Amino acid sequence: MSESKTSGEMSIIDTYFAPLAEGSLGAVDLKDDAGYLEVPEGCSLALTTDAIVEGIHFLAGTAPHDIAYKALAVNVSDLCAKGADPTAYLLTIALPQSVDSQFLEGVQSGLSAAQAEYGCSLLGGDTIRTDGPVLIAITLAGVVQIEKKVHRAGAKPGDLVYVTGTIGDAALGLSLCRGEGTETRDVLNDKQTAHLKQRYLRPNARLEAISLVRDFATASMDISDGLVGDLEKLAAASGVGAALNSTGIPLSDAATLWLAAKPETIESILTGGDDYEVMMTVPAADEDTFLFAAKQTKLDVTRIGHVTPHKTGVQVFGNDGELLKLMRTSYDHF
C-alpha cells in the first residue's frame, strides 16, 4: 500500500524495466494494459514460456545479471529449436521484500545483454511482491513462416539425429558451482573449470540454428532437461525410436578430460540437462546440403545417432556397441 502516486511497483517499472522497452513501439512505454505485436503476413507467432525460481533453478547467491540473462536465453533456446526468430517478451518478476536496487540493476543489465544478443525487446510485464523466493517468468514471442514450422513430431525412421555445440558442460558446471567434482582438481585447469561453470550460468541460445531448423529439420527441440530424456520426448511425439551413440556425443575439452578421469560421468553428460543446444532430425538424403549450410552458420553440428522405427523409445549404445543402462534419462525438478 502506498501513500504516494508513484507506487512502488510503478517506480520499479519506470526505473529498471521501461529502458528495456525502449524502441519497442508496441510496448507503449510499459504504461498500458497490453503490449502489441504485428505479425507479418504468412507468418505464425510462436509463443513459449519458461520460468525460474531461486533455490530450484538457480543457486542462491548467483549474480542477478546471470539469473536474468539465463531467464531470457532459455526461452530464446526454445524458439531457436522451432525455427522462429525471437521478437518480444513479457516479464513477470516476483520479488521478496529483501531485494535491493543492486539486485534490480543486475536483472536489468542481464536482460539488456540478452536482448542485445538475441534481438528482442520487452513488450510488457508484471512486477509483484512475494513472501517466497525470487521468481522470473518470461513469455517470449517469435515469428516463423507458417509453412516452415517445425514440431517435435515429424521425425521419420532413417533420419539422422544432430545436435549443436557440446553436450554435458552445464551439468558438470553445476556440480562445480555446488562445490562438488573435487576429483577434477588435478585434471582441469582454471580456464576449463571456468568454461564449465559459465556454460551452466550463462547458456547461449543458438540463434544460428534457426535457419538450419527451418530448412532441414523434420523434428526439433532444444535440449534442456537432458539429452536422452529430451530425445525420448521427441521420439515419443514422432511415434518412433532412436539409437544414440554415446561415444559420438560432442564434448568440450573440459568434459572430455573429466570423462576420461571418471568414466561414470557419462551419465551426467547424457542426462544432466541445462545444455540449451538444439537437437534436430535430418533426412539422410539431405545430410550433405545440411552440413554445407551448417558450415556457413559457423555453428558446430554433430551427428549423434539415427531415428529407428521402434516405438520402444531411445536406445543408448556405449563404447563397444553395448546397450547402456541409465539410472534416469532426464532431470526433473519435481
Add this chain to the structure above:
Amino acid sequence: MSESKTSGEMSIIDTYFAPLAEGSLGAVDLKDDAGYLEVPEGCSLALTTDAIVEGIHFLAGTAPHDIAYKALAVNVSDLCAKGADPTAYLLTIALPQSVDSQFLEGVQSGLSAAQAEYGCSLLGGDTIRTDGPVLIAITLAGVVQIEKKVHRAGAKPGDLVYVTGTIGDAALGLSLCRGEGTETRDVLNDKQTAHLKQRYLRPNARLEAISLVRDFATASMDISDGLVGDLEKLAAASGVGAALNSTGIPLSDAATLWLAAKPETIESILTGGDDYEVMMTVPAADEDTFLFAAKQTKLDVTRIGHVTPHKTGVQVFGNDGELLKLMRTSYDHF
C-alpha cells in the same frame, strides 16, 4: 529428479493441463517447445500478463477453483479494456511440494470455467516447483483490428468518463473475507454479504465492453488498483486531468447500504481496487450513440466525471461539490 520417463512435471501437465488445450491446434497438445497463433490480416496481437501470489493477491485457504478463475479473468479484463478479443493464454504455475491433486483439480476446473466464459484456450505453459507460495502467472493474447487499438493515452479535455458495472464491491468483499466489516452485520443481509465476497473472489471480466471500447473510447483501461488511482494513470498517460463526481459512482445495493451506515467507506470504494470494471473516455458528442450501443450489450455503464485540461491529475468531488482529500488513491502490493 525422476527415475521414470513420466516425470512429475509431465504427468501434471498430462493430467491437469492438457485437457485445457483440447481443440487448440496451435497448442500441439502442450507437447512442444512453443505454441502457435495465427493472427488475422489487418489485426494486431495484444499481449498482457498478470500474476497472482498466495498470501499477497489471494488469501491462504481460498478455493483453488476461484484462484485459477480469477487469475485468467484479470487478464481477460485487461484485454477487454483494449478492445481485444481474448484467444489463447500461456500458464506458468509454481507449486510448493505441499499441493495435492485436489488443489490441481480445483485449478483445472477454475481455468476451464474461465476459458468457457471468455472464449479462450490454453496454448502452452511451464509447471515448476517452488519452496515458496503458489504463484500463477498468465500471459493472455487477444486480437484487435489495427485501426481499432485503444490506449490509455488519447483522452481529450471534454471527454466523458464512463465505467461499467459497479465500483467498490471487491474492496468491501475483501474486508468481509478477512473477517473485518463487523459493522455491516445489522445492515446487510446474507445475500448482500455473499455478493460482495463473490465480487472479490470471482471477478467477471467485461467481454461486453470490448465493442464499446473499440467503437467509442478515446482512452480506456481496466480498473484493478482502485478507481481514482487508475484514472490518474489514464489521465497522466493522456496528459490531461479529470474531475470525478464521487456521488455519481455506480454502487451495488450492498455497497450503497454499507456506505450509508459508514460514510468513510467511500475511501475504500474509490481506491480499494480489484473492481475489474472497464473505464473509458468518450467524446461528449458521441454520448447518445454510445449509450444506445451500451444498451444493446446489456452492460450497465455510468458517467462518473469528465476529462479536464489540467495536468494536475484527478480531482474528486463530494456530496456538496467539495474537493475530497483521499489518504491514498490506489492499492499497491509493494
